[in-house]
Amino acid sequence: MKLITRDTDYAIRALVFIGRSDKAIISVSELVRELKIPKPFLRKILQILNKKNLLRSYKGNKGGFILKKGLEKIFLLDLIKIFQGSLRLNECFLRKSICPNIKTCLLKKKIDKIQKLVTSELENIDLKSLFEK
Amino acid sequence: MKLITRDTDYAIRALVFIGRSDKAIISVSELVRELKIPKPFLRKILQILNKKNLLRSYKGNKGGFILKKGLEKIFLLDLIKIFQGSLRLNECFLRKSICPNIKTCLLKKKIDKIQKLVTSELENIDLKSLFEK
């Protein structure tokens, strides 16, 4: 089981690189040189981040991306939601018709508790904290 | 992201049913009637549980399975390990040659902490606790 998939991971690294750079605009080509991520894949990821309002893009020659908000305002949970869908650890496999106690199912409740734990951790990790001790 | 896959889920339900039954031996056919799980799939799951020493099997007519240890001694983490491999939330995607700070990577450390949290929860949930308030 993975908590973070590859696209989320790449997104983190790209955002952190952009945020820490002193250049105004960073292009995908530049990111690829630094981060060794396949270019078309990274492009796709940045396009998504652009649509989700974490980046702003500039088209045309000398174009690229800038952060739309500070790294300290971007949280791991945001990125996981974007690339992996909302965190729902507690989905039940048995339909209501089969499992009569879906409302009271203790397994569901216990997993729900774990999910709350994980979520509360992830929503407090911002990207800035990933490179500052 | 799923914390528990379908085979783990089915295994839980089958084990709990066997453990709560007052019959001596439970066959797959019986379980299928009660739990509405596809028979060949459930057979495969029980064969694995047998090999992993959670069940003991009896072949032949009137055969079936019994628990090899009490439900209070079977923990969620055991089953997750059997069907989903060991829980490793913190695997890193970038090779050492690319990511120089693999040893000090803060992301890895933070996810490691979450993994410890989740593990310590899962290893304390036994199957008996799933139907006793």
Place this chain on the structure above:
DNA sequence: GACAAATGATACTAACATGGTATCATTACA
């Protein structure tokens, strides 16, 4: 002993998710 009903072993398959490519259109700086 024969039959039926069970598990053991194992190979196969279908569907979905993940990780990535490829291509063409559009934009904008120099």
Place this chain on the structure above:
DNA sequence: TGTAATGATACCATGTTAGTATCATTTGTC
């Protein structure tokens, strides 16, 4: 006007999950 960038979108490869199919073996019951 050329070139280097992003936008949009369709496609593809691989792995994992979920499930089937089949044949062999065992064992209780008549």
